[in-house]
Amino acid sequence: MDSFLLYYAVINIIAFLLYGIDKLKAKRKAWRIPEKTLLGICFLGGFVGAYLGMKHFRHKTKHEYFRIVIVLSFVLHLALLSWLGLR
Numbered sequence: 001m002d003s004f005l006l007y008y009a010v011i012n013i014i015a016f017l018l019y020g021i022d023k024l025k026a027k028r029k030a031w032r033i034p035e036k037t038l039l040g041i042c043f044l045g046g047f048v049g050a051y052l053g054m055k056h057f058r059h060k061t062k063h064e065y066f067r068i069v070i071v072l073s074f075v076l077h078l079a080l081l082s083w084l085g086l087r
Contacts, residue, residue: 004081008045015046019053019060026059039066042073 018041022033038060042050047070053059060066 008048011041011044011046012049012052015041015049016053016056017049019050020057023057023059039069042069043076045073045077047073047077 018033018038022038025032038050050066051070054066054070
């Protein structure tokens with residue numbers, strides 16, 4: 001159980017940082033982090049960090065599919081953890 005908590009903590013910190021970095025790069029008109037990376041981090045378990053990054057940095061908030069992916073990935077991980085018996 002502790003390894004799951006550590007995994008989710010680390011992946012969510014990474015997700016939050018990726019959204020912040022991408023927002024900074026967008027402001028500077030620099031090379032951007034691909035959307036598939038930002039969306040993929042959600043499916044890897046970084047849905048909380050992604051959501052908080054979207055809200056805190058006001059980034060990707062107009063893209064409906066980002067919100068949909070966050071919700072779907074949350075439900076997926078909730079189902080996975082439930083299936084594994086780790087509620």
